[in-house]
Amino acid sequence: MDMERVDQIIEKHNSEPSSLIQILLDIQSENRWLPKEALERISEKLQVPLTRIQQIATFYKAFSLVPKGRHGIHICMGTACHVRGAQRVLDTVEELTGIKPGETDADLKFSLETVNCLGCCALGPVMEIDGEIHGNMTPAETAETLKKYE
Amino acid sequence: MSEILLEIDGRQVEASPDMTVLQAAQKLGIKIPTLCHHEKLEPYGACRLCMVEVESRGSTKLVVSCVYPVENNLVVRTRSEKVDKVRKMILELLLAHAPDSRDLQRYAQEYGADKNRFEKEPSFCIHCGLCVRYCAEVKKKHAIGFIDRGTHREINFIQEIASKECWNCKECFPLCPTEALQAAYVLSGALVSSLPIFK
Numbered sequence A: 001m002d003m004e005r006v007d008q009i010i011e012k013h014n015s016e017p018s019s020l021i022q023i024l025l026d027i028q029s030e031n032r033w034l035p036k037e038a039l040e041r042i043s044e045k046l047q048v049p050l051t052r053i054q055q056i057a058t059f060y061k062a063f064s065l066v067p068k069g070r071h072g073i074h075i076c077m078g079t080a081c082h083v084r085g086a087q088r089v090l091d092t093v094e095e096l097t098g099i100k101p102g103e104t105d106a107d108l109k110f111s112l113e114t115v116n117c118l119g120c121c122a123l124g125p126v127m128e129i130d131g132e133i134h135g136n137m138t139p140a141e142t143a144e145t146l147k148k149y150e
Numbered sequence B: 001m002s003e004i005l006l007e008i009d010g011r012q013v014e015a016s017p018d019m020t021v022l023q024a025a026q027k028l029g030i031k032i033p034t035l036c037h038h039e040k041l042e043p044y045g046a047c048r049l050c051m052v053e054v055e056s057r058g059s060t061k062l063v064v065s066c067v068y069p070v071e072n073n074l075v076v077r078t079r080s081e082k083v084d085k086v087r088k089m090i091l092e093l094l095l096a097h098a099p100d101s102r103d104l105q106r107y108a109q110e111y112g113a114d115k116n117r118f119e120k121e122p123s124f125c126i127h128c129g130l131c132v133r134y135c136a137e138v139k140k141k142h143a144i145g146f147i148d149r150g151t152h153r154e155i156n157f158i159q160e161i162a163s164k165e166c167w168n169c170k171e172c173f174p175l176c177p178t179e180a181l182q183a184a185y186v187l188s189g190a191l192v193s194s195l196p197i198f199k
Helices: A003-012 A017-031 A036-046 A050-059 A079-083 A086-097 A139-147 B021-027 B081-097 B102-111 B130-138 B159-168 B181-192
Strands: A071-076 A110-115 A127-129 A132-134 B004-008 B011-015 B051-056 B059-064 B075-077 B144-147 B154-157
Touching (some): A003 A017, A003 A036, A017 A036, A017 A050, A071 A086, A079 A086, A086 A110, A086 A139, B004 B021, B011 B021, B021 B051, B051 B081, B059 B081, B130 B144, B154 B159, B154 B181, B159 B181
Parallel strands (some): A071 A110, B004 B075
Antiparallel strands (some): A071 A127, A127 A132, B004 B011, B051 B059, B051 B075, B144 B154
16 A cells, blocks of 8 residues: 555544544555554654554454455354354365465455354354355355355 | 542541542552552553442442542541452452562462462463553653453554664563563564564
């Protein structure tokens, strides 16, 4: 991510220290992660210590300090999904992408996370990719769905 | 500013409205155990060890004396069965993280806390925040901060600032109630290589 864009985002929030989280969220959603250079730039422009930014960036799960894949896979491990076979869905995804929950693959295609409930238990087991819900997943369907993403 | 009159352990004390119960007790020479308190720093209320029992308007409750402001006609008990029980529990929980801390062991003896009560999880840090706050409030360098949250929370030096400032300062080390082990460890880690969490 180039620093000009970071400056634009900071400018959009009037370099206001109280908008720190909004600025971080904007960068996170555009860039999918928060590079150290960007955090240093924010620290400088907002006059907020880097320790504070680091604390916030590591506190909230929405932020990532490491690069994330183009597609974020969330697999629901909640009770309803669990009893309907979420573990098999997860195993299939792990096998096909070669990554474990919390990891990103080498060509930055997928990032895998497990979540505890997506709020649509009737559709279990549920897999969410880039915000799109895929319900009633079987291992075979999981494989088919993953193929659609580039 | 009018003075405030309160009672601590049966003794009357006058305090100014901006004082905390802990400060009023210290004025009387009453010792309340603390771990995260430091005169030069803002009250933080992290360790909860300075818990006391207060009685106002007929009801008693447990409050953290280092962040509780004085009020008129407050009755404070710094030692009671309830207070001692709470402090013993806090010490036992903290000892699971820093079993070798001398400060903790001294208090443990006083309150009869068993350092083996809970399964040990030696992270050395009890999150008192003394190093973090000292660096920010007194030195104004912000070289060290907290990262992550909950059970994963830990202190972390900012490599660029630490390599410039820390070797000549190290004033946070003696503040650490667990004897600076963690601070020293993390600092050397930060200087030798960039930490994995913050590359």
